[in-house]
Amino acid sequence: MIAEWNSLAPWPRMVTLVPELPNALELADLLADDLGPPQEFEEVGELRSSAVLLPLLQTVAGASLLFTRRSQSLPHHRGQVAFPGGLREKEDKGPFRTALREAEEEVGVDPSKVKYLARLSPTETLREFRILPFLSLWPEDRYTPHSTEEVERVFTVPLKWLLDPHSQKQVILDEDGLRLSVPAFPFDGEIIWGATFRMTQDFLSRLRKALL
Numbered sequence: 001m002i003a004e005w006n007s008l009a010p011w012p013r014m015v016t017l018v019p020e021l022p023n024a025l026e027l028a029d030l031l032a033d034d035l036g037p038p039q040e041f042e043e044v045g046e047l048r049s050s051a052v053l054l055p056l057l058q059t060v061a062g063a064s065l066l067f068t069r070r071s072q073s074l075p076h077h078r079g080q081v082a083f084p085g086g087l088r089e090k091e092d093k094g095p096f097r098t099a100l101r102e103a104e105e106e107v108g109v110d111p112s113k114v115k116y117l118a119r120l121s122p123t124e125t126l127r128e129f130r131i132l133p134f135l136s137l138w139p140e141d142r143y144t145p146h147s148t149e150e151v152e153r154v155f156t157v158p159l160k161w162l163l164d165p166h167s168q169k170q171v172i173l174d175e176d177g178l179r180l181s182v183p184a185f186p187f188d189g190e191i192i193w194g195a196t197f198r199m200t201q202d203f204l205s206r207l208r209k210a211l212l
Contacts, residue, residue, distance in 0.1 A: 021160055021211075024058040028137040030210040031056075033118040037096035037134060041088055042122075047130040051099040052085025054120065054203055055109075057138040057156070064156040065200070066143060068106060069190060071152050081192045083133065083199065084109070086150075095132045107154050108146035113139045120202050123195050133199045157187050162204055 021027070041049040055066035067081050084103035092098040100111040120133040145151040161167055162185065171184045171191060184193035185200065192200060 021063055021163075024056050024063040024137065027063050027159075027207070027210075028056060028115070028117055031117055031135060031206060035119060037094060037116055037119060038132070039094045041095050041098075041132065044124075044130050046128065047124060048128055049088045049095070049098075049132070050086055050129050051088065051095040051102075051132040051134065052083040052199070053099045053103050053114070053134055053136045054083055054199065055103075055114075055136055055138040056117065058140050059156050059158070061156070061158040061160075063159045065159065065162065065203070066107075066138065066154065066156050067190070067192065067196070068145075068151045069153040069155075071148065071150055080194065080196070081190050082196050085131075085133075087129075096134055099132075099134055099136075105147050106145070106151045107143045109138060109141075109143065118206070120199060120206070123198050123202075125195050129195075131195060131199070133202070135203060153190075155188060155190065157185070157192075159204075159207065161187070162200065163208070 022030070043049065057064060057066060066084070068084055070080050070082050084106050085099040086102035088095070088098045092101060096116055100114060103109050103114070104111050115137040117135040117137055120135060122130055122132050124130050143154045145154055167185055169184055169186055170181060171186060171193070173180045173182060173191070173193065182193045184191050184197055
């Protein structure tokens with residue numbers, strides 16, 4: 001189904017058919033790897049290195065992922081849904097530290113309370129970025145934008161909803177004057193697409209395998 005995205009009309013939430021899931025702590029044990037975060041960024045051509053966290057946390061709706069909506073004033077990917085994180089800085093001691101620093105700046109999470117769980121597959125954007133994503137366990141809290149210059153909204157999406165095959169849609173977006181038909185997760189007035197969608201799908205694929 002192809003649908004026109006209208007930011008003024010939030011997409012209706014759908015009832016999921018997914019069985020009950022373990023809580024976030026139990027899922028963290030299932031999904032954790034033994035590798036630890038890489039110590040260095042892998043340079044690829046002229047792509048700029050960045051890192052993000054996929055925050056797994058427990059909410060009233062069950063185990064969930066946390067997302068942000070980027071500020072309209074940012075030079076890249078403004079107004080888009082993203083995971084906490086950003087570009088590497090020289091003083092960062094590895095990609096995971098980059099993502100932690102940016103997450104603290106954006107949503108105010110205490111880095112000492114964030115637990116590394118697993119590295120996911122790198123993804124690239126059409127705008128010169130290579131992103132290293134890390135699954136991480138976050139403490140339960142009500143997170144809000146810490147830097148309004150970078151983040152306009154913080155919200156969570158239940159894993160049970162994301163796992164429902166009916167939650168994915170094909171939507172038409174107007175992006176910088178171009179009309180694009182893309183796969184996405186429309187949720188509560190937001191739309192998760194592009195690199196964030198791909199990272200979410202990578203995580204969901206690992207989650208499904210862990211639950212078998």
